[in-house]
Amino acid sequence: MTNNTDQLPARQQQALKTRQKLLQAGKEVFLENGFQKATISQVIKKAKTGYGTAYVYFKNKDELFITLMEDLMNQFYEVAEMPFKPQAKEEAYENIKKQVRLFLQLALDERDMMKVVKEAIGVSPEIEEKWYGIRERFIERISVDIRYAQAQKLAKEHLDPALTARGWFYSNEMFMWELVMNKGKYQLDDVIVNLTRMYTGGLYE
């Protein structure tokens, strides 16, 4: 595999390399210190560049972190786009369980990074906005699924798809953060089964 920097002039190659060094150092510093305690000084020290260099490549700490989040966030977008066309209630139940597991598992696979993401969402409006983008994408997708299930006469007509999708995603998201922050407090499978049962069947007989 040839690196696409091969053809570039040495100057641009160097610049790319500097940027990469800052990203790598940034990731390490964020994982070690969390979002708030991480400083540009720590990053440039680890990357072995001058202080001002960081500001050449990134507007500020928030932007550096957003760049580092991007890959992970795209994985969430992919999970959100999963197709959903159940023909029966049983099939719906299985589909939903599968998607919940993908969502929670992705967060747990990147647990250390997700902890920092959670902190960053609380501190930086720009990063919060990025997460809201993912949330709304999920909710929109789930709304479509609910309308489909209603058209198939599988789901109750009297529930508002947008509100129901939102409430459902909120539960999922919060359990995700709970699992990320308190590993081991709950069993993943228990959470998935209970969430899905609640969603599909409700609490009362």
Place this chain on the structure above:
Amino acid sequence: MTNNTDQLPARQQQALKTRQKLLQAGKEVFLENGFQKATISQVIKKAKTGYGTAYVYFKNKDELFITLMEDLMNQFYEVAEMPFKPQAKEEAYENIKKQVRLFLQLALDERDMMKVVKEAIGVSPEIEEKWYGIRERFIERISVDIRYAQAQKLAKEHLDPALTARGWFYSNEMFMWELVMNKGKYQLDDVIVNLTRMYTGGLYE
């Protein structure tokens, strides 16, 4: 109504007054600027005290804000403690609707303050902890309610009370923040009805 500072020596009265001035000024500064942008300098300027005085009465900005939140947080604790002893599914449904409305309405009545609280939760671990205390109190109370409903054969036995209570509260909490942050985007009654229907009856036929 006699003020209970009447009997105190003048020196302590003065100290109390200074503290009150800082609290009042703090509230104004937080509401005007939000949590992060609020500074001690702004507070002491508005309170007309010296810089160091603020640190005599409060360890830091977080502690000042926590003191300001206390009343509001206690109101949430009161809502969490509401009794719940339904004899039938219909009664349960009405009880639940009532409690959801109290919860959401309290947040909306203190909307401006709740916006700052949300920001502060994201920034300050101490304040986050305070909110988690309220959340866990709600969840514990709801767990008890679910167990009671299960014992009455009103609620499904196969749902885990702790997990179900948690998922249910998460939906409520997130809708609360949504209503607080985006006033008017959703109709309060629509949210309440949909949440409660989902919770009690589930999505599928």
Place this chain on the structure above:
DNA sequence: TTATATCATTGACATAGTGTCAATCAAACA
């Protein structure tokens, strides 16, 4: 090959906020 232009890199600087503490001031008390 040399001169010049371009642009990546740099750290000192201005700015802004925090928390501390020795000094000051005024009330309480002997």
Place this chain on the structure above:
DNA sequence: TGTTTGATTGACACTATGTCAATGATATAA
């Protein structure tokens, strides 16, 4: 009235941010 006690204060040391004029190295042109 003199002394003690404790409330108040702002200057100080510290930490972090973001900017920018100067520097240095590479690319280009003559």
